[in-house]
Amino acid sequence: MQDARDPRTESPPNRSKPRSRRLPREVRERQILDAAVRVFAHHGYHEAAMDEISEVAEISKPMIYAYLGSKEELFVACIRREANRLIESISGAVEADLPPDEQLWRGLRAFFEYAQQNRASWTVLHRQASTQGPHFAAELSAWRRRALDLVTGLLARAEGSGTEEERSTRHERMRPFAAALVGAGESMVDWWIDHPEHTADALSMRLMNLVWMGFGDMVQGRRWKPD
Amino acid sequence: MQDARDPRTESPPNRSKPRSRRLPREVRERQILDAAVRVFAHHGYHEAAMDEISEVAEISKPMIYAYLGSKEELFVACIRREANRLIESISGAVEADLPPDEQLWRGLRAFFEYAQQNRASWTVLHRQASTQGPHFAAELSAWRRRALDLVTGLLARAEGSGTEEERSTRHERMRPFAAALVGAGESMVDWWIDHPEHTADALSMRLMNLVWMGFGDMVQGRRWKPD
DNA sequence: GAGTAGTCTTACTCACGAGTAGGTAATGGA
């Protein structure tokens, strides 16, 4: 069973390069993490062999243990790095002085774009991470919580201002909706993988319509549009 | 965990070997599947040891191999059985002659209730199944497709009728929305596990409001309510 | 050039767990 997207043979087809020697730790750690993300994304945590990661990273296995620790710690390091990248992408796209629907729209679009341009990263965060052995549970719920807080904040602002206390209870009330929205996005990305003819823009628009207008409006032909 | 034996098979009270019960294959298969669902839900596919499943099922390991085949086949059998149960629960709750919003509402509620009353089953379907080794990919996408078709049908009917062709293109257009809705539900159930103070009814209502009314209506105080 | 700190490797060990060999014992029909 040949696999076209085997991470070992995926990107640079370098046959001539005589395996760069003696690079500083910083560089190696990055190489290892890059390789690990790709391999974890491709096989999942348990099927991913440290031997394969070391092969992809072009470094021997003991170096991984020396720099990043056990397989578990390596996986956690991947989660942490990729979660940071994703969350920064989204929160960077949301400008605080825009109207709430516009903010939401930008956030959604940034999310879909990230998922498109960083497939492996997204796969690790979404699919593999949720395999929750009791181990990475902490790391996992941490990143999930950050994502949820980000979205909850977006939604809470949509309902306008008020006293400190009102804002805080509203924030709480928004949590289940935020969970729903996050899940809707995740699930749409999954669907997207099988229907790559759609653009990030189109999908964000659909999701925006769903959560902002709702089916009740949509069946009557009312649509949400940006700007 | 005490072993509650059938009183009829226990006639002489001083039998020294209560374990050898010699039950028919059908019964054992059910016991094995029940145990497997629990263990898979608890540990995930890879961490789940056949030895533990055999222990929980109160039968020896070779019997599992004799009846259900390999670990992979056992897992597939679990997925298949539990997916059927869930899909029947939902489609049983949706009566075709109700108005579309009411149908959607009943479907959502049935889903949340199933997730609440069959935690292990849901966990296997949702969390563990998505670990997509290339193996159960077929089984997985099959059940996911059935769920998606069910929801897509629900949504497509909400937009009323038309010519055969209109219905079919609309059905296609609804797919990404269905994916979003399914994901929203899944994600809300995850959130629910950490916030068990909410009821299935309350959560279905929230999700119904989100997808039917949308935030645009909700921030203006408009709400959806069941008939 | 000697010492030292950091990079990097080959070639192992060893636990774990899927799957099996090879049997015993109960049941039901002839």
Added chain:
DNA sequence: TCCATTACCTACTCGTGAGTAAGACTACTC
């Protein structure tokens, strides 16, 4: 009563893959 069948077991094998021992090579400083 004998035989076939089916239920059921204990006690193994054996591949795989995480993690390591033990040292080699290189590039600094002093």
